[in-house]
Amino acid sequence: MFPSRAGPAARAPSRPLAAGLLALLSTAGAWGADDGRGGALYAECKRCHQAGRGAEHRIGPHLNDVFGRRAASLEGFPYSPAMKAAGAGGLTWTEATLDAFLADPHAFVPGSRMSYAGLANREERGELLAWLRGFSGAGSDLPPAEPTITPEEYGLDPQLLTISGDPEYGAYLAGECTTCHRYDGSDRGIPSITGWPLEDFVIALQAYKRAKRTHPVMQLVAGRLSDEEIAALAVHFRNLADEP
């Protein structure tokens, strides 16, 4: 099974990685200077970020050449106002700032949309950063970027991704979601769903709808949404990132 969102169990630093999750570490897993643990830890970032040749922005911005980069400085990614303010205030990603950010993203950048609880273990953070550094300054040596998510992982018909959504209808339907989902990302129970790529959003909701991803609330919510309604919501929440 594909890993669901990091639950509290998955947040424990000494968490054993699910076998299925390890299986997902393909080519890139073997690549890099470390002993492979950094790559395994990076698996958790991969459902939102891409790194490698051809990496694109997904739920999070791509992580190529992140070392030395000013926070919130990439074109074309809808950063949160909080992250933009941090960048404008001079935050640059270095070993030290990344370490602090990944230890507790919401303490380091309050109001960030990154829904990640943090990695408490300092050694693990070191290994993760060593792995990540492999994607900085490597130029054309990079392995190809891996997709964050594919419909096949959940046995979904790729046609579902081609349905176009009506943003006005999406805005109305979104009223049901904003009782629980805030604009910013949470490290607690309910993640941010703003500014996602359409595909990732549709796949997540379709997976709940078809019980390929289990969570009682979200299965109930998605269970009664039609494919068109899911598409409409995806467009709405994508657009919302531009006007918080």
Place this chain on the structure above:
Amino acid sequence: MNQSNGTGGLSRRHFLATAAATSAALTAPAVLGQARPRVVVVGGGAGGATAARYIARDSKGAVDVTLVEPTRTYYSCFFSNLYIGGFRDFASIGHTYGALAAGHGINVVHDWAVSVDRDARSVGLAGGGSLAYDRLVLAPGIDFRPGSVPGWDLSQQNRMPHAYKAGSQTQLLRAQIEAMPQGGVYCMVAPPNPFRCPPGPYERISMVAHVLKQSNPSAKILIVDPKEKFSKQGLFEDGWQRHYAGMVERVGPDFGGDKVEVRPEAMEVVIDGEATKVDVCNVIPAQQAGRIAALAGITNEAGWAPVVAHTMQSREDENIHVLGDASQQGDMPKSGFSANSQAKVCAMAVRGALTDSSVFPARFSNTCWSLIGTDDGVKVGASYQATDEKIAKTDGFISEVGESAELRKATYEESLDWYAAISGDIFG
């Protein structure tokens, strides 16, 4: 429910034609020519503030929205039990109206609505003056039914607090619990159905037990309950057994829980003729719609305001919408989540009637979390659709007895995020 048709099939006309009970919205064009249609919302709680915010925000100034609410700080009943249990501070459940006024241009009037003239379409205010409306939204929450607990009336609420409207009552109840003598008795007189927040009294019992277990472990908790069964009963009873064994006793109707009287001066509770002395008595009386609904003449014998599910319009007056606890809508529990959900349907219907915005089929949902002990959260939820008769439940779920501690903790943490999210959704 599966709405398989896309928006193509959901034109406003089409939908209105199917919503047979709502002839009202068809009168909309009458007000379209006017300068700016006026909406008055009475009650700035979970339902009213959401409706005001959504109407103002989504009409982008095309509708003039006035919100009438006497208090300057709204203390939410939701999470007030967590304050009693020591899991939240009091300030964290207080909300002000600044963002609604500044961010959305809502005219916030801190006053009581004391009358509704339905023919003139105007609302009278306690401070004098009146407000004219094209549509009126009433979301006044609940009031207590006089005489439902013999011996108790509002003049006794300091000796025997209800703490069922949050604020100073909640603080008073907590102070009384803290001041209980060692080995003393806390008694709750639980309300009959229907009442706001079905799991509320029992979450409160959990929180009171949590506090007493630490500070006063020999204290006893007595629930006098007129109901055979209550919400999430299996989950609560299992939790009380695990966390607070031997502390909680419940007297149901079989043993006189429905024949209770109180003597506030003597601090006595009389159950089926037999008097018991208690140290704290939390009386939660039977309930009805907030008084302004009755003054508007739109309530039924039971004291609630029947509404049309598709639009939340009063069945008595198509220019009035009723939201939240005050409404009699069908299957939804009276909760903050429900009120917020109903408000969005109402806001869409009001905008559709007063401007030319699209109207989509009504849909509702609710989830209620309850905290039983530290990191031990449970939830119940359902989705609903509008039928001509009522808001009808379509599907639902509930936590189970025997779930892992991890899952219970995750459920509790979800509720923290929910509280933050719904607060923002209501108050901006």
